Amino acid sequence: MHGYNGVILEVNLTDRAIHKRALDPKIARLYLGGKGLGAWTLYERTSPGIDPLGQENVFVMAVGPLTGSQVQTSGRWCIVTRSPQTGAYLDSQVGGHFGAALKGAGFDLVVITGRSDTPVTLVIEEGAARLEDARDLWGKGIVETTDVLEERYPGARIGAIGPAGENCVLYSCIGFDRYRQAGRGGAGAVLGAKNLKALVARGKWEQNPFNPQGFKDAVGKLRSIIRENSVVKMRRDYGTPMWVEVINEFGLLPTRNFQQGRFDDVQSITAEAMKERIVIKNQACYNCAIACGKLSRAGRDPSDKRQVEGPEYETIALLGSNCEIGSIEALAYLNWLCDDYGLDTISTGNVVAFAMEAFSKGVRGAPEIGFGDVEATASLIDKIAKLDGCGELLAQGVRAVATSWRQGTDKYAMHVKGMEIPGYDPRGAFGMALAYATSDRGACHQRAWTVNAEVTGELAPPLSFDGRAEYVKELQDKNATIFSALLCDFCPCPDALQLDLVNAMTGFHFSSEEYRAIGERIWNLARLFNVREGFSRADDTLPGRLFDESLDADGRMRIDRDAFERSLLAYYALRGWDENGIPTPQSLRRLGLEP
Secondary structure (H helix, E strand, O other), X not given: OOXXXXXXEEEEOOOOEEEEEEOOHHHHHHHOOHHHHXXXXXXXXXXXXXXXXXXXXXXXXXXXXXXXXXXXXOOOEEEEEEOOOOOOEEEEEEOOOHHHHHHHOOOOEEEEEOOOOOOEEEEEEOOEEEEEEOOOOOOOOXXXXXXXXXXXXXXXXXXXXXXXXXXXXXXXXXXXXOOEEXXXXXXXXXXXXXXXXXXXXXXOOOOOOOOHHHHHHHHHHHHHHXXXXXXXXXXXXXXXXXXXXXXXXXXXXXEOOOOEOOOOOHHHOOXXXXXXXXXXXXXXXXXXXXXXXXXXXXXXXXXXXXXXXXOOHHHHHHHHHHHOOOOHHHHHHHHHHHHHHOEOHHHHHHHHHHHHHHHHOOOOOOOOOOOXXXXXXXXXXXXXXXXXXXXXXXXXXXXXXXXXXXXXXXXXXXEEOOEEOOOOOHHHOHHHHHHHHHOEOEOOOOOOOOHHHHHOOOOOOOOOOOOHHHHHHHHHHHHHHHHHHOOOOOOOOOHHHHHHHHHHHHOOOOOHHHHHHHHHHHHHHHHHHHHHOOOOHHHOOOOHHHHHOOOOOOOOOOOOHHHHHHHHHHHHHHHOEOOOOOEOHHHHHHOOOOO
């Protein structure tokens, strides 16, 4: 198989059985890799109603045909599992170098089931795998764990959970290469429940394109595009924080738990402030000329040598403006805490801001924490990771906390399907309202990021649902394919060139129609999984605040319920789903997903 190792690694932690089996080329052609193969595995290998933190849940690591190749940004790969935070389908796309090492170790998919009776590390190298004792690592943060394992396995790439994952915090993450996270939905808790402390991969893949010259030519074209792209230059100079000032200007920067869309102290947390005050140097993932990562000082005084890659835009928005913390130095420190404990910064920022608003409104049970209080925020992060005091409840996310506290807090618990909302208030970009509501994993900006097209006027008129259903579906399908091939979503690779790269690598000879259908097939498979687990149209909705409160005085920046519902139904129709959001038999047959 060109572009593949053709091998799936199966690991049962309960009986410590490890074996290999062949990857079916027909399945590879249908689902490509990454997200697609992961979604197929999750659907096929789990039964309805399993406990996401139980032995029956599968944890899948998946690379794609382009992972580890000469293609720029081909360090990407993904994990797939059932989310303990939402109960829904979950995949997390990961950068860094681990994916290339995993493919180099000889596998396209790693499927992990069961639960070890003691903490273990999974070591994958040279076409084989073994489990090693990790009791000496249990309780350590991700940074120290990575340091220990990098010394123990020279040249290897490391993934690890921290105390938050060990304690099954429902939005705990996995840290790869020390600074890169499988961040959302609680993948860290899945590993914690399985007693799997760390993952080690070592190897270098010898790429084997079906059409070497065609592949080389396509690789060269992409390099030229990246070299000449002005947005790439901005990303290299400033990273994702380049969006902070722009999003604030357009009034959709989450502030005070999404009560406002502009932050008065924004100049203290912009990309420019970050570059001037804390950035040490640029960092790049495997084979990436964009180098959008920013290695920064995270210490609280000159003698403190801690470093963090970031903060990224989402961290700045959710732990910064959303909590009214206007210091880039403080955000770097809070980012480091979350990364070391293994906490998703988007969900953590939402939980902290939610607690801040609840306390300001006198909600019984809310911790004493005011907006802008850095020390109290750091303390709360510590409590959440350790399930200490109020942290035990907050570790379950805003949906669970609102259910416990009641007192009207559900209206400003900012989540979709239990996953907290990212750093773009949809009342300033209506396409994001539909994107959040229909995302396969809960509130997510990566499935369909409509913001750029909306704020630039490309998707007109502004503050409207006109054309949003079509645009959201198009982006979701396209990204599902990209996340399977795999390339970074920051890669400015035209659709036709992406198709050329995949065809030259694999020899699948996809037509453009066949290639587009891959993403649609994967999206529908994830939907089938969620429908099987009880999700329906009732779950494709938004927090009450977004419907009932406007970001501006004249009421234009508010989501109209009727307009939203019409757009949702239009989206369902475009997908070939019924009015309850369930794929029809005809649509499934068209996509090769026979009911």
